[in-house]
Amino acid sequence: MSNQRPILVMSNVILDDVQYPDGALHPRTLGGAAVYAAAAASMWWGQIGIVAGVGSDFDETAGAALARYGIRREGLIVRDANTIQSKLIYQADGERSETPVYGPDHFARLQLTPADIPDVLLPAAGTYIFRDEWPDFWSAFQSSRKYLGTVMWELQGDAAQAHSLSSITSLFRQVDLFSLNIAEAHRLLGISAPESIVTQLIGAGAPVVVLRMGGDGAVVSNGREQLHVKPPPSPVVDVTGGGNAFCGGFLAGWCQRLGDLAHASRCAAASAALTLAQHGLPSSIIRRDLLRLYDTTGISRHSLSFDRTPYL
Numbered sequence: 001m002s003n004q005r006p007i008l009v010m011s012n013v014i015l016d017d018v019q020y021p022d023g024a025l026h027p028r029t030l031g032g033a034a035v036y037a038a039a040a041a042s043m044w045w046g047q048i049g050i051v052a053g054v055g056s057d058f059d060e061t062a063g064a065a066l067a068r069y070g071i072r073r074e075g076l077i078v079r080d081a082n083t084i085q086s087k088l089i090y091q092a093d094g095e096r097s098e099t100p101v102y103g104p105d106h107f108a109r110l111q112l113t114p115a116d117i118p119d120v121l122l123p124a125a126g127t128y129i130f131r132d133e134w135p136d137f138w139s140a141f142q143s144s145r146k147y148l149g150t151v152m153w154e155l156q157g158d159a160a161q162a163h164s165l166s167s168i169t170s171l172f173r174q175v176d177l178f179s180l181n182i183a184e185a186h187r188l189l190g191i192s193a194p195e196s197i198v199t200q201l202i203g204a205g206a207p208v209v210v211l212r213m214g215g216d217g218a219v220v221s222n223g224r225e226q227l228h229v230k231p232p233p234s235p236v237v238d239v240t241g242g243g244n245a246f247c248g249g250f251l252a253g254w255c256q257r258l259g260d261l262a263h264a265s266r267c268a269a270a271s272a273a274l275t276l277a278q279h280g281l282p283s284s285i286i287r288r289d290l291l292r293l294y295d296t297t298g299i300s301r302h303s304l305s306f307d308r309t310p311y312l
Contacts, residue, residue: 005149006047006072006121007252009038010112011130011244013052013076015062015085017101018240018279021092029280030065032084033130033154036241037248039281040271041128042069043290044252049121051075053110055083068284074118079110088240113140114148126150126255128248132159133167138174145174150258152177152210152251154244160184172205177254179210179247194219198226208261210250210268212243217298220265229265230298234273238280245275262299269297 014032019025034052042048049072056078066073085101100107113136127148131137132155145151153175155168160180165188172178178201180188185197194211201209202223211219215236218229249271253264270293274282 004045004047005123005125006049007041007045007255008049008051008075008117008121008124008127008148009034009041009248010051010114010117010127011037012084012107012110013050013054013058013062013066015083016088016240017085018088018090018238020090026279028061028085030062031088031241031280033241033244035066035281036244036275037128037130037154037251038071039069039284040245040248040268040275041252042071042284043271043274044249044256044267045125047125048072049075049124051077051112051117051121053077053079053084053112055080055110057081058083065281069281070284072121074120075116077112077116080106082106084110094239111137113137114144115140117144117147122147124149126152126251128152128154128251130154130156130244130247132156133164133171138171142174150177150251150255151175152179152247152254154247155180155184155188157181157184160188162188162190165189169201169204169206172207175207177208177210177251178206179212179243179250181212181214181243185211195226210247212246214239214242218246218265218268220261222259222261224303225261226302227261227265228300228302229269230300231269232273232293232296232298234277234293236276237278239276241281242272242276246272262301265299266294266297270294 011034012032016029016031087099090096198221220227246268250264250268253267257263
């Protein structure tokens with residue numbers, strides 16, 4: 001494993017104060033898209049590095065929780081006294097609100113671009129990014145692209161708006177894998193049928209689309225074949241981070257077997273199922289359960305035949 005190129009995860013590390021519909025509160029829980037994606041990727045890949053802005057309080061508040069996954073720390077860059085902290089409130093209908101405790105200016109100060117990736121982590125086997133269309137990020141991304149390996153872009157939820165469609169699709173040519181959930185896809189495209197969503201995104205230039213549908217699984221397509229991924233049987237205790245874990249598992253599975261949609265999908269589904277099975281992050285000692293869930297993930301496959309004709 002020592003010579004293995006790392007998979008990098010670029011997003012936020014967040015300490016969440018999570019409140020559930022029944023009033024239960026889980027304070028200062030280590031989370032954020034970066035942590036859930038990295039923990040999931042570490043189930044399948046030996047070298048994982050998080051690239052994120054943190055506070056000088058990180059080691060004291062969350063360092064031990066992160067260490068158990070063996071995640072490399074060179075990309076954790078101190079930008080403030082405090083790590084991002086959010087108040088995450090779940091409603092009974094499944095919706096949630098997320099409010100940064102230290103305010104939007106603090107949140108913005110801790111954002112990084114690919115220019116901040118330490119040289120020791122490059123070149124990478126793959127890179128997961130959870131991002132909107134922030135121009136500074138994508139400008140730096142373009143300069144660093146050749147060092148980032150296979151790139152998976154999980155669209156940041158608040159960026160999924162119809163007026164952003166053109167700018168989002170213009171970035172497809174820079175990434176290898178693109179993921180969003182079905183609610184985000186509806187806001188972005190104005191349609192709800194999974195097959196139509198995938199067809200339009202592939203037609204707009206996305207090389208591979210990973211459409212996440214919660215309990216209904218996922219639809220994955222490269223334009224030549226389309227898979228419907230059925231989640232493995234597993235309890236759902238806490239949905240926080242499930243989508244990020246799915247993407248982290250998918251990218252790691254893809255890096256294991258480049259181009260193998262079914263293998264990456266099974267890795268993704270197993271990682272997500274383990275993440276959903278308890279509050280917070282899954283245990284780091286999970287190999288037997290992980291392989292059992294991998295083997296029980298349902299995959300149905302369909303051949304496709306259509307040209308890439310831009311949707312816009």
